[in-house]
Amino acid sequence: MDAGSSAARPSFTVVEGDIYTDWESVYRDNVVGIYQLVFRRVGNPPDAEDLAAEVLMHTLRTLRFPAPVHEVRSYLVKTARTVLADHWRKHYGAPPTVLDADRAAREPGLEYAPSEAASERALRILELLPDRFRRVLELRFLRGYSVREVAAEMNITAGNAKVLQHRALRRAAELGEVPPA
Amino acid sequence: MRGRPQERVAAYVDRMLSRRRPQRFKATAEELEAIAAAAALATARPGADLPHPGFVEQLGRRLRAELDPPRTGAGWLSRRTLLQAAGASAAAAVVGAVADHAIVAELSARESTALVPTQGSWRPVAAVEQLPAGEVMPVDTGSMKVLVVNEGGRIHALSGACTHLGCTLQPEAQTGRITCPCHRTAFSLGGQVVEHRLAQSPGALPAVESRIREGQIEVFVV
Numbered sequence: 141m142d143a144g145s146s147a148a149r150p151s152f153t154v155v156e157g158d159i160y161t162d163w164e165s166v167y168r169d170n171v172v173g174i175y176q177l178v179f180r181r182v183g184n185p186p187d188a189e190d191l192a193a194e195v196l197m198h199t200l201r202t203l204r205f206p207a208p209v210h211e212v213r214s215y216l217v218k219t220a221r222t223v224l225a226d227h228w229r230k231h232y233g234a235p236p237t238v239l240d241a242d243r244a245a246r247e248p249g250l251e252y253a254p255s256e257a258a259s260e261r262a263l264r265i266l267e268l269l270p271d272r273f274r275r276v277l278e279l280r281f282l283r284g285y286s287v288r289e290v291a292a293e294m295n296i297t298a299g300n301a302k303v304l305q306h307r308a309l310r311r312a313a314e315l316g317e318v319p320p321a
Numbered sequence: 322m323r324g325r326p327q328e329r330v331a332a333y334v335d336r337m338l339s340r341r342r343p344q345r346f347k348a349t350a351e352e353l354e355a356i357a358a359a360a361a362l363a364t365a366r367p368g369a370d371l372p373h374p375g376f377v378e379q380l381g382r383r384l385r386a387e388l389d390p391p392r393t394g395a396g397w398l399s400r401r402t403l404l405q406a407a408g409a410s411a412a413a414a415v416v417g418a419v420a421d422h423a424i425v426a427e428l429s430a431r432e433s434t435a436l437v438p439t440q441g442s443w444r445p446v447a448a449v450e451q452l453p454a455g456e457v458m459p460v461d462t463g464s465m466k467v468l469v470v471n472e473g474g475r476i477h478a479l480s481g482a483c484t485h486l487g488c489t490l491q492p493e494a495q496t497g498r499i500t501c502p503c504h505r506t507a508f509s510l511g512g513q514v515v516e517h518r519l520a521q522s523p524g525a526l527p528a529v530e531s532r533i534r535e536g537q538i539e540v541f542v543v
Contacts, residue, residue: 161446161460163388167381175372183360186342189376193383200384206463232356233347255367262365265358281362284338287331305334306327309355312362 158209163200166212171196174216180258181224191227195220265312273308280305330355337363436480436527438465438543445537452476452538457492457499457510464543467529468492468499472510478529478540479512485523499526 160166174195179188199219203212228234262281266274272294279285279293291301324332329346333356336343348356364370446460446469458469459481466481466489479499481490488503498515499508507516512526530541 161462163384164381167384171377171380172372175376176370179360179370179372180364181357181360183337183356183363184342185340185373185376188370189372189380192372192376193380196380197384197387200388206461228353231345232353234350234353255364255370258361258364258370259367262362265362266365277362280334280338281359281365287335302327302331306330306355309330309334309358309362310351313354313358 159206160209160212161206163203163205166200166203167196170213170216174220176255176258177217177220178224182227187227191220191223194223198223265315268315269308269311272304273311276301276304277308277312326352326355330359334359436465436529437541441541441543443532443534443539443541445534445539447538449476449533449536449538455497459492460540460542462542465529466490467540467542469531469538469540470510476531476533476538478531479526480529483523484526485519490526
């Protein structure tokens with residue numbers, strides 16, 4: 141069999157599309173998804189980078205190849221759940237009830253979803269909020285206003301803007317679309 | 322961190338929205354729910370949850386540094402090691418070099434047979450451009466060990482098990498040969514025995530069927 145001339149295609153080493161044969165394939169396929177998964181829980185890049193790195197390092201150190209893609213994904217997500225639970229417990233003193241395994245299993249968000257889907261879900265939550273709650277969160281999260289700027293825009297004190305933001309976030313959590321920590 | 326819940330959550334959100342690490346504090350369940358909701362809303366702007374390319378690259382380098390050396394040392398060589406593999410001409414030169422102190426087999430002493438699994442299927446293993454001339458890429462399917470070889474531009478596949486007693490063969494980067502760690506038998510990139518220390522020469526390596534489809538090398542394996 142001669143190599144001949146073949147059109148260049150993106151290289152990959154996944155056998156039959158459902159088996160990983162090396163760590164680099166796992167990393168290439170999953171690094172973005174795992175980062176997004178943890179970012180949607182912590183909301184900031186420094187924590188998301190540390191946690192995604194911890195998830196991937198731990199998983200790739202222990203994987204043996206060949207490994208079915210669905211098992212690798214499942215293992216990555218389980219590891220992410222554990223790493224996130226440790227994060228909340230270690231840095232924010234999260235009580236065990238918040239990290240309840242059954243509750244975690246029902247939570248949306250611990251799956252791969254494109255950036256647009258996460259964005260749409262966030263916008264849908266905003267739409268469901270009462271006017272003043274929606275307003276404060278839109279100004280903060282979509283338009284990047286500071287608390288002081290929100291207060292000026294809504295003609296309230298900065299203290300009241302913080303209270304309004306806090307209540308709006310709790311209502312957003314109650315809507316059931318937003319998973320708790 | 323002190324203050325009322327709205328102050329502490331506001332401080333978290335402030336740092337989160339400026340894409341900095343939030344301060345740590347002992348949070349109540351309500352505060353945790355609020356900051357989790359805030360984190361989910363931080364993705365409202367499309368693309369906010371995409372990693373920085375520098376992070377992806379750096380973490381890849383960290384992993385490579387940690388995960389590649391042990392596998393190279395384990396004997397079933399990584400592709401990187403094999404990048405240094407010599408071509409078929411170098412292998413031929415080595416045959417002469419070892420002739421003085423080893424039994425050199427007649428290259429065509431035994432015919433190799435093809436290894437065609439009854440319930441096999443074609444599986445892509447690499448892009449053609451991943452396997453330059455002189456390189457050998459080990460592939461482990463779990464049931465079969467296969468060596469995919471680029472022998473001076475001719476891509477083909479061989480069984481990765483020694484024909485003597487089945488030890489796992491290792492591509493040898495320095496000499497461009499495929500060697501058996503158990504009894505020092507060496508095979509050429511074509512699968513022929515070029516050196517052995519056994520009473521009788523083992524057989525050549527069975528060929529494994531291979532083909533190229535749309536730029537991908539495929540092997541027929543189980």
